[in-house]
Structure formats: structure tokens, C-alpha cells
Amino acid sequence: MSLPKASPPHLRRAFVAVHRLTIVISETERLVADPVPGITAAPHDDNLRYFDVTIQGPDGSPFQQGVFKLELFLPEEYPMAPPKVRFLTKIYHPNIDKLGRICLDILKDKWSPALQIRTVLLSIQALLSAPNPDDPLAPDVAKHYKENEADAHRVSREWTQLYASK
Amino acid sequence: MLLNYVQEPNSNLLCCICRTPFNEPVTTRSCSHTFCRDCITQAISHARQCPVDRSVLTLDDLVPANSIIRSLVDELVVECIHRSSGCTFTCQRQLLAAHVMDTCPYRTTAGEEIEDVQSVPCSLCGAEFALEDLEEHTPECAASTVNCEFCTLELARSELGSHTGTCSAAIIPCVQVSNGCRWTGPRTDLKSQHTPSCPYEALSGFFELHNSKFARVAEENLFLRHRLEVLESRVQTQQRDLNSAKTALGPWFRSDGVYAHSSNNGGLASSADLPLDLQPGSASTSSRRYSQADTSPTFEQHPPDALAAYFPAEADSFERRPGWDAPFGAGSGTANSQNTVAPLNLSTTLEGSLTGVRASVVALGGAVDSLARRSDIALSNETRRLNEEVMSLRANMHGLRMQVHAIMMDRNAQVTGRSGEGGGGSNSVMPNPMSPLGPGDGAWPPPARFFYPGPGGKL
Numbered sequence: 170m171s172l173p174k175a176s177p178p179h180l181r182r183a184f185v186a187v188h189r190l191t192i193v194i195s196e197t198e199r200l201v202a203d204p205v206p207g208i209t210a211a212p213h214d215d216n217l218r219y220f221d222v223t224i225q226g227p228d229g230s231p232f233q234q235g236v237f238k239l240e241l242f243l244p245e246e247y248p249m250a251p252p253k254v255r256f257l258t259k260i261y262h263p264n265i266d267k268l269g270r271i272c273l274d275i276l277k278d279k280w281s282p283a284l285q286i287r288t289v290l291l292s293i294q295a296l297l298s299a300p301n302p303d304d305p306l307a308p309d310v311a312k313h314y315k316e317n318e319a320d321a322h323r324v325s326r327e328w329t330q331l332y333a334s335k
Numbered sequence: 336m337l338l339n340y341v342q343e344p345n346s347n348l349l350c351c352i353c354r355t356p357f358n359e360p361v362t363t364r365s366c367s368h369t370f371c372r373d374c375i376t377q378a379i380s381h382a383r384q385c386p387v388d389r390s391v392l393t394l395d396d397l398v399p400a401n402s403i404i405r406s407l408v409d410e411l412v413v414e415c416i417h418r419s420s421g422c423t424f425t426c427q428r429q430l431l432a433a434h435v436m437d438t439c440p441y442r443t444t445a446g447e448e449i450e451d452v453q454s455v456p457c458s459l460c461g462a463e464f465a466l467e468d469l470e471e472h473t474p475e476c477a478a479s480t481v482n483c484e485f486c487t488l489e490l491a492r493s494e495l496g497s498h499t500g501t502c503s504a505a506i507i508p509c510v511q512v513s514n515g516c517r518w519t520g521p522r523t524d525l526k527s528q529h530t531p532s533c534p535y536e537a538l539s540g541f542f543e544l545h546n547s548k549f550a551r552v553a554e555e556n557l558f559l560r561h562r563l564e565v566l567e568s569r570v571q572t573q574q575r576d577l578n579s580a581k582t583a584l585g586p587w588f589r590s591d592g593v594y595a596h597s598s599n600n601g602g603l604a605s606s607a608d609l610p611l612d613l614q615p616g617s618a619s620t621s622s623r624r625y626s627q628a629d630t631s632p633t634f635e636q637h638p639p640d641a642l643a644a645y646f647p648a649e650a651d652s653f654e655r656r657p658g659w660d661a662p663f664g665a666g667s668g669t670a671n672s673q674n675t676v677a678p679l680n681l682s683t684t685l686e687g688s689l690t691g692v693r694a695s696v697v698a699l700g701g702a703v704d705s706l707a708r709r710s711d712i713a714l715s716n717e718t719r720r721l722n723e724e725v726m727s728l729r730a731n732m733h734g735l736r737m738q739v740h741a742i743m744m745d746r747n748a749q750v751t752g753r754s755g756e757g758g759g760g761s762n763s764v765m766p767n768p769m770s771p772l773g774p775g776d777g778a779w780p781p782p783a784r785f786f787y788p789g790p791g792g793k794l
Contacts, residue, residue: 199354
């Protein structure tokens, strides 16, 4: 049910806010009802826009067997603006820096309102499988990956063992 | 406002932005993707691209979706929005609006709710505000009660201002604060305790007198400052004029001497006698300034030295120039060999000098004229004499030529031996170089004889 065109602006703003919140709620419901394998996302009780996320390290990658914790926040403008995602678990990856920030285009300029929490988390999982040292966020890790990939994989495995084991 | 659909809608009918069945579906003209109108409008306002394929998109690219899609979403069965209140009515989505407006048993409640959202009366002053505006209004509502911060009396906000001005407990400064009293305290204590003991209060009469005097002086000072500014600007313009006049005057300008002396004695009168601005030097000008200054209150307290700053440079600068320095001494000294000006009498006025110069020029013109005439005559005389000389020289030349001719004829006759064929008048066979007349006749025809100069021809 939509609002009449000539409604006052404050009512319209309130309507848009409610509408966006219902999008968040319905999306959360679907996420819980139909979870993605290897990924969990649970909203905080006191803040429906703040999610605790875990991602399993994809098989065949140095992060295999690891379970990585992330936080995900949906800003007011979501789905028009991208969610903010950050790794909480330490990880040795060329596109993720010490603070856990992620270099992923769909989280920045390539965001589209048609993307969802589900697709974002799947993209992050895919980033673990396929590190991209040519577009680095952690230059030293990227250098390591480019110069001696085998050794870098060894360090990534060690870090996964150290910080991301269940 | 979120609608509950009785059946799970077909996923093809869901807007990919809000994940609910299309509401007012629109389709993009360029890439044929369908969205709710509100969703895609907002998305374009954030980024001008299609949310699905990121192709460039503007609001102009949106057209209402195919009527089949609209029918499909409009005919989805939905529950009444008052289900939580107890209404179990379900109908097609397009009919729900009519139900909620007209037939729903819970519609009145809904109407009131909407009223509440749209405008809420302020509980204090009764004016109606939108819910958002009310929050801003409440803390500044004139009817709200506040406590006086001094006497804790509770009163309306609108009365607070007038109360603070009279509140007996309010902390106020001493009435003599402008004169330096630092006492502050409750209003009640001011009259009863502080005023009798305030040292400034005792002097209040003096302060009043002093203040009025001070105000008068300040006013006068302002007036004087204004006058000073006006006069300064006038001095500057006159200085400029003076400088240009000096430049024009050149050597006739003198910074001291006779005129400075007389103007010092006679003031304006002597300056007025002179041709307009031709003679007075900077000294006389400055003395005129002083005579003006004597009548003006502005300069009363200033010693002349204070004004000297306005007039010093010109005299110095002129004296420093050697070319202009020389004429000053020309009247007295003979040693001024580098005098750049003709020997004019610099002790007269400029006008007199100019007249003298003009007379000299006229005389010079006459002299030049007569000189030209004389030289003309001399030239013509000389020319005539030279002409005669040339004529006589030409005659001599001719005589010489004839003689040479005769000699050549004689010699010719000697060599060829045909002397006898010549004129009978000649008896000698041998050429006679000593006789120029002899061999003139010979092979030459008689007309040659005609040119023969007579025996009396001069050589």
C-alpha cells in the first residue's frame, strides 16, 4: 500500500523509514529461514540493523577449516547504500587489512540495491577462495602473496589455525 | 503498512530492491528490468544506474510496466492491514484501499491514529504541531513553566524576562559598575548594605560631572579629528598643485630670498600682489598656511614644527638640483659657467622676462631678415663677376685652340710637302713655329680663315 502523492514531507519520510525497516526485517527473516551453507547471520536483539556473522573458510583455500567472525551493519539508507562489513577475526589475506576492513568493490562503488546481505556474504566467502593481490588493502601481505605464494599460503594456514579454529 | 500476502507470491513478481511484490511497477526502457516506482526512484537518486545490470539509468528511462504485470500484482490476495486489531478480511490488493476506507470495522481507530501522526496539540499552549515539530516546540513553548534561577519561583516562560528584571534575589552588579565597582550580590542587599558603603557611590556626583565633561571633550575631539582630516586632504591637494606649479616654473621658482622675506612680513597682502602663483616659493606658501592656521582652532595647540612635516621636501629637492640651483646665484655670481638658461634677468617677474624674450626674438627675426637680404645681394654680385671671368676664359681657350690648329696645319704641310698648294700668301716651305700666322692657310678651306684671330689677339 503506497502513500498518496500529496502527503506532507514528514509523513513521507516516516513512511520511507518504516518501509526500509520492513525490508530489513523481511530480509532477516528470509536469511534465518533459508540459511546459506557455511554462513550464519544473526541480528542483535537491541539493534535489528547490526548482525553477527560467521563465515567458514572455503574448502581448497588456506582458510579451510577456519570459522571467521564478522560484523555487519545496515545503514539507514540500506538498501540504497551498501552494508558495512568488517572481519573481527584476524586473517592473513591481501584484501583484508589489520583492522578487518575488506577491499571489495560491491561494498563500495559497485553496490547495487538489488544486492542483499546474502549476496554480500557469499562474495566475501568467494574472496577468501580467490585472493586478489593486484588490488591490495594490506600491501605487505599482497607482496608476500605475489613473491612467494606457497609461503604466504603457509602463513595464512597458520593464522587460520591460531585465530580461526573452532 | 506492510501488506501480508495470503500466499507466497511468485518470485518473478518481487521487486529486487524491496523483495515484495511490485507496487506501481515500472520498467526500464533501456534494459527492461521492473521495479516498484518508489524503490527505483530512490535508487536512482543514490546512483544513476540500474540495480540489476549497472547500466546508466535516469528517471526518463522509466515507463509504467506491462499491464499484465500490473494485473498480476494487483490481484494478489492480501490480508486487511487491521489484522492485528482483529479484522480477518482478505481481498485482492487493488480492492484493499476501498475496504480500509469504507467497510473495515476497525477503520475509525485507524483514522484517529493517522490524525495523531499528522498533528498533535501542545499540551501547554494548545497550538497544534506535527509530531516531529512538537519535540522542537516543547522546550521553547511560551506557556511552559520554568523556575526563576534566583528565587525558585515557578512561572510561565513568557513572564521570566520581566521577572528577572525585578526579582529581589537576582544577582546584580553594583550601579557603579561602570565606574569600577566590582561588587555583585542579590538585589535586596544592594540598597540596604552595599550602597551606603560603596566608595564609588560617594563619588557619584563627581562621576556625573566627569562623565559629562568627558563626553563633551570626546565630542569635541571627534569634531577636531574630522576637521583635521579635511584640512589634511586639502593640504595634500595644495601640495600637489604646488609641486606641479614648481615644475612648471622651473628656474623662476626659489625657495627663499626676496619674496620669502617680504611674505613673511606682509603675509597674505604681499602674496596677493604677485602674479597668480608665479612667484611665491614654498616659504611664502607655508607662511600663508600659517596665517590660515592662526584662525583655525584645529592648529592652535600645534607648534609650527608639527606642520613642518607637510612642507619640507620641496625646498630641499629643488635646492639639490644643480640645474635649478644655478639661476638663483646668477644674479650675484659670475662663476656660474654651467648656467643652462640664457642670460635672462631672473630678478624680474616671469611676465617681464617673457616680454623681453619676445622682443629679443622679434629683433633677432629682423636681423636674420636683413642678413638674408645682404647675403642675397653679395651672392648675385659674386655670381656676375664669376660669369664674366668664365666668358673671358672661354675666349682665351678659343684663341689657344686656333693657334694649336695653325701649328698643326703647318706641320702637316711640312710633312706632306704640299705647302705650295696652300694659299699663295705663304712663301716659306719650312714650318715656322715662331710665326703663328703663316701656316694657317693650307689644306683647310677658306672658312677656317674666318675664325682666325687677328694679329692683335691676345694670348
